[in-house]
Structures are given as C-alpha cells and as structure tokens.
Amino acid sequence: MRILLVEDGEELATWLIKALEQSNFSVEWSNDGLVAERILATEEFDAVILDLGLPGKGGHDVLTGLRASDNRVPILILTARDSLTERVSSLNEGADDFLPKPFVLAELEARLLALIRRSRGREHPRFSCGSLTLDVGAKQFHVGETPLTLTPREYAMLHALIQRSGEPVSKQFLLDRVFPRGDDVNLEAIEVLIYRLRKKLASGAIRITTMRGFGYCLESDAEGREHP
Numbered sequence: 001m002r003i004l005l006v007e008d009g010e011e012l013a014t015w016l017i018k019a020l021e022q023s024n025f026s027v028e029w030s031n032d033g034l035v036a037e038r039i040l041a042t043e044e045f046d047a048v049i050l051d052l053g054l055p056g057k058g059g060h061d062v063l064t065g066l067r068a069s070d071n072r073v074p075i076l077i078l079t080a081r082d083s084l085t086e087r088v089s090s091l092n093e094g095a096d097d098f099l100p101k102p103f104v105l106a107e108l109e110a111r112l113l114a115l116i117r118r119s120r121g122r123e124h125p126r127f128s129c130g131s132l133t134l135d136v137g138a139k140q141f142h143v144g145e146t147p148l149t150l151t152p153r154e155y156a157m158l159h160a161l162i163q164r165s166g167e168p169v170s171k172q173f174l175l176d177r178v179f180p181r182g183d184d185v186n187l188e189a190i191e192v193l194i195y196r197l198r199k200k201l202a203s204g205a206i207r208i209t210t211m212r213g214f215g216y217c218l219e220s221d222a223e224g225r226e227h228p
Contacts, residue, residue: 001046001116001159002026002177006036006062007078008054016049019105024139024156025112026177033057037065040073044173046116046163047074049108052081052090060093067094074115078103113137129165130220132206134158143204150200153178157193161208161218168214 003020007013008031017027028045030036034056040048052059063075075097077090082100090098096115099108113136127134131144141148141158150158160177161169171187178193179185194216198208205221 001112001163002028002044003112004036004039004043004045004048005029006033006048006054006059007031007051009051016105020109023109024152024159025109026156026179031055033059033062037062040066040071041069043176045073047076047112047119049076049078049112050095052077052079052086060089063090063093063095072119074119076108076111076115078108127162127165129162129218130206131204132162132201132218132220134162143201143206146204148200154193154197154200157190158197158218161216165218168211168217170215173215 001024003025005013005016005020005027007016007029010031013029013031017029020027028039028043030039031054033054036048036050036054037057050059050062054062057065059077059079063077066073066075075095077095077098078101079086079098080101087098096118097111099111117136127136133142134140135142139155141150141155141162148158156178157174160174171190174190174193175185175187179189194208201208207219207221209217209219211217
C-alpha cells in the first residue's frame with residue numbers, strides 16, 4: 001500500500017517512514033504543502049497522512065483543494081492541533097479521519113488500513129481472489145488452507161495485485177508500491193517478482209496474467225484467461 005506522508009518535522013517523518021515500511025507500507029514523503037499538492041496531481045496513493053501546520057501551503061488548504069478537484073484519496077489528519085474546532089473543520093473539509101499527536105503507531109496503522117478498506121468498498125480486513133486470500137491483520141496470504149511463504153517484496157507485490165484483482169495494474173504502479181523511491185531498480189525487477197509469484201501460486205489455480213500494454217492482472221482460473 002502506497003502512502004503519501006505530508007509532514008514538515010524531519011525527525012518524526014524519518015521515524016514514521018521506517019516504522020510504516022516495516023509494516024509493508026510504501027511511503028513517499030513531502031515536507032511542503034505546495035509540493036505535496038503537485039505530487040497528488042500526478043501520482044496515485046492508497047492514502048495520505050496530512051499534517052496541518054505546513055510550509056508552502058497549509059494542510060487545510062491542501063485538503064480543501066484536493067476535494068474541490070474531486071480527488072477522493074483517503075486522508076488521515078495527523079496533527080498537534082488537538083481541538084474540537086480543528087477536528088470538526090478538518091472532517092467538514094473532507095478529511096476521512098483525525099489523529100492527534102502524540103499517537104500510538106499501532107493505532108495509526110489500524111486507522112490507515114480501515115480507511116483503505118472503506119475506500120475500496122471492503123468492511124473487513126480480508127481480500128480474496130479465487131482460492132487466494134489475504135488476512136491484512138495477520139499479514140498472511142493463504143491458498144485454500146495453506147499459508148504462502150513470501151519475501152517482503154513478494155508480499156508487497158501480491159498485496160498490490162489482490163487489492164485490484166480482476167483489473168490490470170501497470171509495472172510502474174507495482175514498482176511504486178514494492179520499492180521505496182530512491183531504490184536503484186528498474187521495471188525488470190517487477191518481472192522477476194512476477195515470475196516468482198507465478199510459481200508459488202501455480203498449485204492454487206490463481207493466475208497473474210500479462211495484459212500487453214496494460215501490465216498484469218491477478219485472477220483465478222475460473223475467469224478463463226491464460227498468461228504467457
């Protein structure tokens with residue numbers, strides 16, 4: 001899951017990026033409201049963590065601008081401004097959740113997962129495609145009753161695919177979610193991970209189909225396509 005963190009406190013941002021990446025989030029960071037706005041105009045994220053006191057452009061203005069442009073990305077306000085007025089105004093402006101600082105990491109992660117599930121029409125932390133299921137809370141994939149053993153990058157890629165099962169996803173979309181920005185990788189790394197996942201999913205009648213010109217699509221054999 002790809003998160004944009006908009007936070008001007010470098011020490012907090014550095015700690016939070018490391019903590020979230022250990023929980024299989026891919027985190028992009030901006031310390032400026034104007035820069036964050038430009039990023040959100042061209043890139044896609046599963047959720048945004050937004051501070052209110054930002055240089056360049058304040059969090060309230062970023063929030064209202066996004067909603068005015070019909071950008072519906074889930075937004076979690078994370079701020080030291082813990083007053084009833086701030087909570088009410090943030091939610092009225094289009095925020096999906098509000099968490100004051102200081103905060104507990106486990107609660108932040110749970111709130112992020114809940115926002116992402118709701119944005120995709122899921123009320124329970126479980127995704128499925130044929131016999132393949134993901135329990136988000138346990139961070140565990142199963143094929144039928146059998147748990148899948150995956151590396152962190154294999155998990156991140158399969159997570160991105162199952163969130164959009166039945167839909168084509170591009171190599172760039174997967175690259176953004178599996179490798180944090182700054183890693184020296186190219187699109188061929190995605191092909192290697194796809195190859196590994198296909199081998200691990202072969203016994204469960206689950207396919208990662210190549211859709212030329214579009215990317216990859218996770219689907220069950222019952223859906224009737226064949227991959228190369």
